[in-house]
Amino acid sequence: MEKQTRRKFIKLSGTALAGVFMWDPVSSLFRQLSPSETQTYAAEINKLKTVYTADVMCPSECGLEMKIKNDHVFKIYGNTHCAYNDGTMCAKGASGLQMIYSPYRIKSPMIRVGERGENKFKKVSWEEALDYIASRLVKFKKEYGPESVIMDAGDVTDRDCYWRLAFAFGTPNVVEHGAICDTPRRHGPKLMLGGKRIEPDLMRPVLVRQLDGSLKKDFSYQNKLIIYNGWNPFVATRINYESRGTVGAQVENNCKVVVIDPCHTNTAAKADMWLAPKAGTDADLFAAMLRYILENNNDNDPSRKYIDWSFQDYSEGWDEFLKEFKSW
Amino acid sequence: MAKKYAFVIDLRKCVGCYSCQVSCKQENDVPISNFRSTVKLRQDGRYPDVKWRFLPVLCNHCDNPPCVKACPVPGATYKREDGLVLIDKEKCLGCDYCVTACPYDARYVWKDKKADKCDFCLHLLQQDELPACVRACMGKARYIGDINDPNSKVSMLIAENKNRIKVRKPEFNTKPSIYYILDDRKKIEEV
Numbered sequence: 112m113e114k115q116t117r118r119k120f121i122k123l124s125g126t127a128l129a130g131v132f133m134w135d136p137v138s139s140l141f142r143q144l145s146p147s148e149t150q151t152y153a154a155e156i157n158k159l160k161t162v163y164t165a166d167v168m169c170p171s172e173c174g175l176e177m178k179i180k181n182d183h184v185f186k187i188y189g190n191t192h193c194a195y196n197d198g199t200m201c202a203k204g205a206s207g208l209q210m211i212y213s214p215y216r217i218k219s220p221m222i223r224v225g226e227r228g229e230n231k232f233k234k235v236s237w238e239e240a241l242d243y244i245a246s247r248l249v250k251f252k253k254e255y256g257p258e259s260v261i262m263d264a265g266d267v268t269d270r271d272c273y274w275r276l277a278f279a280f281g282t283p284n285v286v287e288h289g290a291i292c293d294t295p296r297r298h299g300p301k302l303m304l305g306g307k308r309i310e311p312d313l314m315r316p317v318l319v320r321q322l323d324g325s326l327k328k329d330f331s332y333q334n335k336l337i338i339y340n341g342w343n344p345f346v347a348t349r350i351n352y353e354s355r356g357t358v359g360a361q362v363e364n365n366c367k368v369v370v371i372d373p374c375h376t377n378t379a380a381k382a383d384m385w386l387a388p389k390a391g392t393d394a395d396l397f398a399a400m401l402r403y404i405l406e407n408n409n410d411n412d413p414s415r416k417y418i419d420w421s422f423q424d425y426s427e428g429w430d431e432f433l434k435e436f437k438s439w
Numbered sequence: 440m441a442k443k444y445a446f447v448i449d450l451r452k453c454v455g456c457y458s459c460q461v462s463c464k465q466e467n468d469v470p471i472s473n474f475r476s477t478v479k480l481r482q483d484g485r486y487p488d489v490k491w492r493f494l495p496v497l498c499n500h501c502d503n504p505p506c507v508k509a510c511p512v513p514g515a516t517y518k519r520e521d522g523l524v525l526i527d528k529e530k531c532l533g534c535d536y537c538v539t540a541c542p543y544d545a546r547y548v549w550k551d552k553k554a555d556k557c558d559f560c561l562h563l564l565q566q567d568e569l570p571a572c573v574r575a576c577m578g579k580a581r582y583i584g585d586i587n588d589p590n591s592k593v594s595m596l597i598a599e600n601k602n603r604i605k606v607r608k609p610e611f612n613t614k615p616s617i618y619y620i621l622d623d624r625k626k627i628e629e630v
Contacts, residue, residue, distance in 0.1 A: 147529075152562040186466065188574060198569075199577050205462035345454040345577075354577040358452040377455045380491035387487060 156186075163190055166204045170349040173200055175207075184208060194316045194328045196351050248280065257281030304425045311337060313356030313366070332360035338369045340393055343376040357381070371396065401436070443522040444559060445586035447593045448495055449620040452580035455480065455493040459572035459581065463497075466560060466571035473547040475557040476572050492622075495581070497572070498545035498557035499607065499615030500524045509540035516554065522586075522616050523561065528553050542611045559583065586616070596620065 160179040165172045174193025178186040187207045191198035210216065220240035225231030235243070251259055257280055264273035264287040277285045300308045311334050318326045337357065344353040358381060360366035370382040371393055379385040388396050409415035423429055455478060463469060463476040476497035483490040504524050510516045515530035516537055533552030546556040560570035568574075573581045584593035597604055603621040606614075 147527075148562075150565070156562070157566070188571070191574075197579075198574050199579070200458065200462065200575050201577055202457045202461035205458055205465050205571075205575055208465050345456060351577065354454045354456060355452075355579050358454060358578045358580070362449070362451050375489045375491065377491070379489075380493070381454060385487070385489070 159185060163192075166200065166207070168203055168207070168210075171196075171201075171351040173204060173351050175200065175204065184211060194318050197316070197328065197330075197355075199351070199355070201351065201354075252281065258284060260284065261286065263287070302426070302428075304422065313337065313360045314350050314353055316352055316356075330355075330359065332356065332364040332366065334360050334364065334366045336367050336369070338371065339378055339382075340371045340397075342370075343372065343378045345377040345381070398436075398439075405433075405436075440587040441520055442585045443520075443587045444500070444564070444583060444616065445522065445593050445597075446497075446500075446559070446617045447582040447584075447596045447620065448617065449578075449580045449582070449596070450492075450494070451620060451622045452578040453478070453493045453495055454578045454580075455491070456577045458575045458577050459495055459497075462571045462575035463557070466563075469555075470547075470549045473549065473555075475545075475555070494619075495572075496543065496545075496607070497617065498524065499543055499613065499617045500557075500559070501616065502614035503612060505540040505542065505611070505613060506537035506546060509536040511536060523559055524556075525558055525561070526554050526556065542608050542613065543615075593618075 156178065162177045162179055164175050164177060166175050173196035174190030176188045176190045177184050178188075184207075187200070187205065189196050189198040189200040189204070219234050220237060221232040222235050222240065222243060223231065224233045248260065260277075260280065260282045261284040262273055262277040262282065264270050264285055270285075270287050270289070273287075274285050277283075297308060312332050313334050317329045319329045321327050337360070342348075344350065344357065348354075357366075357368060357378075361368060361381070361383075367384070368378075368382045369384045369386065370376070370379040371386045371388065372379055373387050373390045375385065375387070386396070404417045407415060408417045410418075410420075457478055460474060460477045463474070467475060469475050476495065479494045479496055481492045481494070483492070500522055501524065502518075502522075504516075504518055507516050507518055507524065511534060512530050512532060514527060515532070516524065516526045518524050531553045533548050533554060535548055535554075537554050538546045538548055541556075546554050548554050560568075560572075563570055570583060573583050582592050582596060584591035586594055586597070588594060589598075597618055600620045603623065605619050605621055606617065607619070
């Protein structure tokens with residue numbers, strides 16, 4: 112099979128070249144199609160093998176559809192059969208090809224040789240890199256004690272192996288983002304509502320079984336208010352669908368969005384209200400809101416009925432909390 | 440009536456994720472320094488009244504295209520009946536006239552000395568598939584369809600949001616095919 116450059120490709124354009132050109136990841140980065148080429152391309156792409164997979168670059172794990180050509184990934188699209196992302200994908204997913212084939216990606220460990228920020232690095236083998244890390248760790252342990260080292264692990268899913276390494280080394284200081292992310296999200300509703308985690312409809316698309324037995328994707332919304340506290344779901348989220356659900360509910364259901372975040376984010380840009388308290392004072396803000404609700408709640412006035420008291424059936428310790436809250 | 444493509448971008452739903460820009464780059468192998476489709480970000484105001492506005496921009500496929508008029512080679516860039524403005528790469532000289540003529544900065548000339556710009560992912564449209572940016576859009580803010588068909592999604596959106604529809608730079612009288620649904624709470628301004 113002859114390797115085709117772009118220039119040759121154009122000269123030969125027409126049906127004759129179907130299946131002739133070989134896809135070269137590097138040179139094709141700058142390849143563009145002319146209208147006559149698109150005919151050929153359209154015929155070509157239908158012959159390609161399609162592989163359905165999931166994107167594991169982030170915990171969203173959106174469904175992806177990949178076109179395979181000559182044992183190379185040729186194109187990446189979102190999977191339209193997957194209700195969760197419904198054919199969409201974020202910029203990170205779309206740039207997945209670069210992660211595999213980009214000529215600029217780093218293929219071996221690098222050790223900084225210049226000053227910090229000077230951008231001088233040395234290419235080393237994995238053996239050297241491991242030796243280097245080990246020698247530095249041992250040095251720190253000897254000079255400052257093992258507890259001087261903090262290990263920052265990823266998600267809950269890969270935490271345990273880091274724990275083992277750090278504990279064997281002698282430091283208890285292993286942190287992972289679950290402490291500020293997953294744990295409160297899971298345990299808050301557990302304490303308040305008996306284990307049921309609330310998932311508003313703008314977070315979860317549903318497949319509805321129709322009368323004829325088929326499944327239909329349902330993207331309708333009932334939410335009227337959502338408060339994002341310290342959360343920027345349009346950029347950093349494990350729920351891809353929220354990018355669509357939040358703005359969809361705003362437009363289609365007149366939902367109001369409040370973002371509480373010290374910094375202005377993409378989510379704050381789309382919000383109806385952006386509150387920027389000092390970092391760490393959001394608990395005070397919520398206490399003030401709770402105080403207003405408790406003081407102004409009137410069960411007999413429909414416009415002032417803020418509390419659905421049936422939540423007490425599912426929660427424990429509300430009375431003690433209320434007593435403590437009022438004394439404070 | 441014949442089919443005519445139009446594009447509607449719902450600015451109320453654009454979350455500024457840049458998915459359109461990156462998926463366009465990977466679909467069309469756009470050079471590093473240029474964009475066929477991108478998102479412009481404008482930051483206004485001072486704390487606490489900060490406003491960010493996202494404006495996704497791409498070739499407007501104008502009905503009165505200044506780039507076609509500027510082209511010295513007949514047929515190198517042309518307007519099709521279905522609304523697309525296309526470039527014939529075999530005839531293009533890479534003279535840069537169209538790049539200068541375009542009021543939207545939608546065109547560029549790269550090392551291969553051929554003008555290039557958004558073609559609504561023609562190769563995908565021919566297979567009745569959506570352009571890469573429309574398919575990838577996380578907020579479902581982008582719609583493409585036949586503006587001559589009153590039952591198509593774009594026609595319905597334009598009819599529903601009559602007071603909010605705006606096109607970019609109407610003063611150039613280019614009659615663009617990209618319609619923006621404005622966010623009522625904010626004013627669209629030229630970024």
